[in-house]
Amino acid sequence: MKLFCGRSARSTDPDHSNVRPAMAAIMAGHPAYRDTKHMRIVFLVVFLAAAIYYTYVAFIDLNFLTRTGRPGPGFFPRSIGILGILFILWTLIVDMRDNDREQTDPARWRDVVLLMALCLSYAVMLRLFGGFIATVIFLAITLMILNRGRLRQNAMVAILIPGGVYLLFDRVLNANMPPALFDLPI
């Protein structure tokens, strides 16, 4: 049973196995909880599909040996691909046979998915508005959501961090900052 229990996530118990049994039983029975084992199987199936495609390309496009009989460009990929398929299948079979259901609170996903979505938006904004503006927008929105009610602190971080990073990368280190596709009129 692996559940989240407040500050214990920050302790030395990364798997949260020290959650109180009574609370764990109540939470595990809740219909909102999902079976993470199933999700790992889905993850493995995605890897299996990728491994099959990788191996297919290794067999179709890449030669196992060179004309002189030495290992060719397909030697390593074919070996890796076949081993990958075998290991993923083995793990899938073991996981499917295993009845130990590990459940987790969907609420834990909310902030992660939100942060992932914000990160992907940031990736797009970097291309459109360039490093500095995109970073200000990203930090302002993200902190507004994650760090609610602290307007002044959020505004300071949203300005000071991009400013500091710009000074460090662009001025001190002379490194590349993402250029803007569209310049905002500010």
Next chain:
Amino acid sequence: MDIFSDLMMGLSVAITPINILYLLVGAFVGMIVGVIPGFGPSAGLAILLPVTFGMDPIAAIMMLSAIYYGAMYGGTITSILLNTPGESATVASTFDGFPLAKKGRAGPALVMQAAASFVGGTVGVILITILAPMFSQVSRSFGPPEYFLLAVMGMLTLLVMIGANWRLGVISALIGFALGTVGVDLETGQSRYTFGSAELIGGIYFIPIAIGLFGLGELFYAFYTGLHKSGSGGIVQYDKEERFWPTAHDWMSTRWTMVRGSILGFIVGVIPGAGATIASLMAYSTERSMSKHPEKFGTGEMAGLVAPETANNAASSGAMIPLLTLGIPGSASTAVLLAAFLLWGLRPGPLFMEQNPEFAWGLIASMYLGNMALLAISIFAIPLFVLMIKVPYRVLGPSVVVVCALGTFSVNASFVETYIMFGAGIVGFFMRLYGFSPAALVLALVLGPLAEEALRQTMAISRGSFGIFIERTPSLWIIGVTIALVVLLPLMNRFGKTSPGEAEKSGS
């Protein structure tokens, strides 16, 4: 005398105002990286590697190395004050560090961990100074078969240490190997898995994957565990004025613990794939089994804090030996360091110390200075790091995303690499969540092309016969050591009743 004169030459290279400044910055940043829970030295190195691009190579490598071993110092502060290891190599330090703090001995525990880290780090550097030239000499007899076997040894040791999830570790490593095959095959010129993309002709670049997996992936995982919601209320307060310094008994009772921890840690650190986490756990178990009062371990015994602290710092020094003399990284952190060397056009290996004496000895000399600086920083700047611990993760997290993204872009001014970094971050999160090993993936990504090249050269030499691996004496030695490690390491872990799975959590 040769070693002494080489070291003096190294000191003359390292001691310049700008190098010392970067060394201090690296040591300080390393401690911050160590203090932040969820971030290990691999993440810190990967994220900050692009920052060093505008620097002089020696200053850059000195700074990155200081980040690497500085993280070992910083990780213990949270272990003692918050019962939360800043990174996996300091897990064992929570066992007695936090009970010591709860007993009102946080000050002595913090000072003793700094002293133990200093002793471990310094003994480690002394052993590097003596042994690295010898290793370099021995490795000159190595050819492609030995390099292939060393790569196999590094991977196998890491996978053995992963423990129960070893199948997932193998899959992670195979993904890394597969990513390493992307690009033009240097022997035949044939494109592999480039799908017509010009960006992929040179292969999948290591840095975005490392930053994504260790930086962003760990950040997502920290959000998943709710780290951003937690406050800093659990920090044990310590008295800066009274009872801050350790007693004479603390020093005397742990003097041999420091010696044992340093030597054990260094030996484990030299083994590719084992790393600082395993070293610290082994040192703790060894100390407990040798103690006259093993029942006191876990209740606030100073030796229980000192042993893992000396070991993890000595191990981080020991891991530099295979990196410098063989060009084989034994962990994800040293893999990032190897990437840094390669970016600067330096190829670690048997001839590295001979061909780049200023660089190699400058780095070794800087580690002596770095450990001294870290001793001072970790004692006198404790209040500053306690303040850092109090910065809410929900504020720190988005700032880390910014550094990851802009750092990745700055390497090659490539948006594709920035997108790869974000993709690797999401994949890294799921890998971490479902028990896969991002460390094995990164190590395989670095070792894969080296192993493939060595294997193909070996097959060319032997005309396709695998018998070459048992015909050469150095190969036989490596095979023997690999078998011994694969058999002994799990037994040693069982003996110590420690969790081998900790090894892959940071890949330190």
